[in-house]
Amino acid sequence: MSIDEQLAREGIRACLARLARGEDRRDAGLIRSAFWPEARLDYGVFEGDFAAYLAWVVPGSEAILNTQHVLGQSYIELSGGTAKAETQVISYHRFAFGAGDERDSTIGGRYLDAFEQREGEWRIAARTMIYDWLQDGGAAVDWGQGLMGNPLSAPHFAGRAHGDWSESFFGASA
Known part of the structure; x- marks a missing residue:
């Protein structure tokens, strides 16, 4: 594999990671950096252009308190x-x-x-989500009170979509 191919693959993986973080933190700037403005998206529960998607995902539903997207291998x-x-x-x-x-x-x-590369930058031009399985975990446990019987030493250890401590750790990017 050539250096150019390795750099392209790393650029694509970096784009995917920015997007996952942006969606988890509802950070419009990070999400915007992962898509070309004319991108089309189809999640089954949402289908449309990028502007409509961004307005849908940020600020996101107030009923969704927290999300975490864990990315696996990319082919x-x-x-x-x-x-x-x-x-x-x-x-x-x-x-x-x-x-x-x-x-x-x-x-x-x-x-x-x-994906399309423009001026050396890889971004998503179109996305379709395929759902393989869903697990309803039932009533949520308040992990903000601690883990495995041990209290957390400060409130910033419990993750959340808005006001997560990682926002100040990295600095606001929206």
């Missing part, structure tokens, strides 16, 4: 300045349906992305 086929990639994903979501009624759900699936 990438390069073709000059374009590429196709299939990336495994497991995504966790905590939903709040009312006072004290929170549920956990985990989805396993794959992103099918068409």
